[in-house]
Amino acid sequence: MSNVTNQNGTGLEQQLAGLDLQPQAPKSAGRYIPPHLRRQLQANTNQGRDPGYQNGDSDRWSESEGGGSRWSERSDRGGSGRPRERERREEEFTEPPQPRNDRWKEPEPRVEERSNTRWASDDVRRTSTRGRDENDWTIPLPRDERQELELFGTGNTGINFSKYEDIPVEASGDRVPDFITSFEQVNLTELMRTNIALARYDKPTPVQKYAIPIVLGRRDVMACAQTGSGKTAAFLVPILNQMYEAGPVKMGPYNRRKQYPLGLVLAPTRELATQIYDEARKFAYRSRVRPCVVYGGSPIHEQFRELERGCHLLVATPGRLVDHLARGRVALDHCRHLVLDEADRMLDMGFEPQIRKIVECYTMPKTGERQTLMFSATFPKQIQVLAQDFLHNYVFLAVGRVGSTSENITQKVVWVEEMDKRSFLLDLLNASNLLQRSSPEEDQLILVFVETRKGADQLEEYLDTQGYPVTSIHGDRTQREREEALRRFRSGQTPILVATAVAARGLDIPHVRHVINFDLPSDVEEYVHRIGRTGRMGNLGVATSFFNDTNRGLARDLVELLVEAKQDVPK
Structure with a gap:
């Protein structure tokens, strides 16, 4: 047969002609054997087929002027020398060309027979499974022992940790959630529980006991806690856990040049920003949430490339973040969590205009629609008043006296x-x-x-x-x-x-x-x-x-x- 695709409604006529159902067809024609089965039948039997169906002329369509097709008349010739020579040449032909008529396709192999090939339907099946996994961010990714050693290889436990039990804690606000005494008392994902254990957090510190259930309750927080009391984990653990539970956000067409972080942590210094980023990497280990950090003094184009790989939690200093926002590399439309670490300095040391610009001028969800958390070891009264502009129905958390130091x-x-x-x-x-x-x-x-x-x-x-x-x-x-x-x-x-x-x-x-x-x-x-x-x-x-x-x-x-x-x- 020719490899020309059947068109213009002539396919049925061609098939009837090929099946030799016309009354004038000789009986010697026998049954029609599709070309893709002929070689197999030749191997199984020595009985010859009617030569009329095995020579090259009988397998060719000759197209008529009207667009139809008919069998070549030369296929019925048996007496002339040239058709017989052509017949002998065709017997030496190894395999006829495959037809394009879909009716003669071989049955597709079963799914279990496709393990070593890439089939379209198999891709659909795998993609659908992978899609379900990607939408469920609570499912941990495979372990990476090298990264695990890098993130959790060194730990530090205090020799006087029990003194924290005696620190007075005051939580004021409307319907304050109950505090916890262990991480098992809050509904954390298994992914987060594993990372907490890897980080050697045996039990929560006072600020974590109160802050974690408050943040998981989606309340705003102004927290003042002593230096070295675990404030960073107090906001990273509940924020990342909420991201795992919520999964990805539908953002329309993907544009890798512009990132839409789900959470933003602002810090006053480069060193503090990188430190928070390192802690975020620990609690985001084996997850699909990708933390990033941007700060001044570092080549901005390197930060562009890092952001383009994906960013769900952004840690930044205010000046460099404004730069990224102005260049259209970061947008805050989907930012549901805002954290000000060392909040008193952020609102007092010349950062306030930049903070207001970030919060009010760059499409960030408004106060009440986002969750705002402020943490510091000191909170002067005038800064507390100023901070209320960014908070909604917040809980004020004081661990020890506001601005006090540790007895350690x-x-x-x-x-x-x-x-x-x-x-x-x-x-x-x-x-x-x-x-x-x-x-x-x-x-x-x-x-x-x-x-x-x-x-x-x-x-x-x-x-x-x-x-x-x-x-x-x-x-x-x-x-x-x-x-x-x-x-x-x-x-x-x-x-x-x-x-x-x-x-x-x-x-x-x-x-x-x-x-x-x-x-x-x-x-x-x-x-x-x-x-x-x-x-x-x-x-x-x-x-x-x-x-x-x-x-x-x-x-x-x-x-x-x-x-x-x-x-x-x-x-």
Whole structure:
């Protein structure tokens, strides 16, 4: 047969002609054998078929002028020499061409016979199954042992964790949900429970006991909790769990150049933003939720490429986020969760105009339609009033006294004249025996705070000339330099870090044993955040502050703080 597709309604006529049902057809024609079965029959039997159906002419259609088809008259010739020669040539033909008439297709193999091939129907079946899985974000993805080791390989448990049980907690608001005493008391997905166990969270801290059920209840929160008390997990765990339960959001045509995050976490510093991102990766392990981080000081085109891979939870500093929004790379239309970490600084230190622009000018769901969470260790009264503009029917959560410090930190305030600070600092460093150690250790880190960037550079240079392993971090350093300094400090390569206020908030470095305020800050809230870099998550720590006449404005608040924390107050 010809490979020309049957058209114009002539297919039935051609089939009738091929079946030899016409009265004038000779009986010797026999039954019609489809071309794709002829070779198989030849192998099974030695009986010859009627040559009229095996020569090449009988299998060809000759088209008429009117568009119809008929058998070639030459197929009936038996006496001439040329048709017989052609017949012999056709017997040597290995396999006739396959017809295109769908009526003669072979039956398709069963589904179980398709395992090694790609069939369209099989693709539909697999796609439908995969589609169901992709829409159910509570189903964990396969384990990745390498990533698991990277995220959860190192853990830290405090030796004084039980002291948190005695911290008073006050939750005020309308219909406050009941607090929990274990993670099993809340309805978390199995995926989240597994990640909590991998992160070695045995039981919730006070802020987690109250905040997690409140956030799972889809209420807004303003929370003030002591430094190092687990605030990051208090908002990441319930937010990510809600994303797992809700699944993906239908957003219309996919545009990878613009991302629509479901949650947004704003942080004041680059270091805090990357730290929150690292924690988010832990709780998003084996999930389809992809966290991303954007901040200033890093090449923006690299962040573009990272965002294009997908972003469901975005951690950002305000300035760089506004840049991404203005460039059309991020849109907040589907953002249902907004978190301000270190909220008092976000609303006080020049960030407020940017925060208002992000919340009010970039299609973010309005207050009441989204969930807004604010966390900090300090919340001055004027900032609490300002924060109410962004909250709806919120719960105010105070763990301990607002702005207080942990009793795990031993606070010492000593009178040191300005000209004697360096020598006094050397005495403290000598007492730690850093120079006598044969190898660097990461469990005795010392963080020294100064007020100015110039002062940080000068003090780092001085300590380096004295032979101490030291590095520094401040706002004038490039992001690469800041990350490298923190890496060396965390690992114990340079166990002394000289820093400005850029390192005062949120940084979680578990092995900091001593914080030294070489220069005291101008307000007590900053003091609380600085000394909060030690004594975290139940560990013990020491904070030493150099006090003199230039710090008299801080004296009253500092005395109240020391009395409340049951510390010795110098005369």
